[in-house]
Structures are given as structure tokens and as C-alpha cells.
Amino acid sequence: MQNQSIGPLLRLSSVEAKVGLKKSEIYRRVKLGTFPAPIKLGARAVAWPMDALDAWVKALIQQAAQ
Template sequence: MTAQAQTAPTILRRKQVEARTGLARSTIYQHIRAGTFPAPISLGAKSVGWIEAEVNAWLEARIDDSRKT
């Protein structure tokens, strides 16, 4: 029987999400309210983060949308 190694999801903080997407903080939260960007998860009383895989999927979808003819 082989053991599968499970990797923990990577969490991105807001500054990292801004750098990765090129979006400003206010734009990110506008997209979240509109339901067009992944919602953050709570990391504590005053901190949130985004799951990297969800942000990457959002970016890939934007790339695919922009490449459609």
C-alpha cells in the first residue's frame, strides 16, 4: 500500500493577491461582493487570506476569457 502525501493548501495574504492579480484592494473587494472573485477565509480575529489554488483558477479563467475569439 502506498501512502499519499497530502499537501496543505497555500494561503496568500492580501498584498500577495494584489501582486499576483495586479488588482487594487478596493477592486478585489468589489469583485468579491459581485461574486466574481474567490472569497477570503478567516485566519483569525483580524486577518484573512485567500487559497492560492482558487486565485490561480480565477487568473486562468481570466486568461482563457481574454483569449477567446
């Protein structure tokens, strides 16, 4: 395994605040494959890598600029 630096993981409330979407819309987009999927932390806990969310936002900005 490579020694990779992993950024912070964000829980759902932080993801909602960062991207401006609510829980139901986030999970709808995850299901459609248009939003980064969460990482399972445990039986009832998930989180999103901040890097994946930053890349998603950057892609939206690039699309809007076209």
C-alpha cells in the same frame, strides 16, 4: 474528513501583487462574486488560497482567448 492537500494561503498584499488589483477592487469583486472570497483566519485576518487565485487567473486567460 478527506485527507486533502491544501496549497499556500496568501495575505492581501501578496494577492494584490499576484493579480494586479488593489484592495478596494479585490473586495468589490468579492462582493460581486467575481473574485474568490478570502478565508477567515481570525478576528482580523483573512487569506486567499493560492489554488483559488490560480484558477481565477486561468479562467480570465481562457475568457480572453475566446
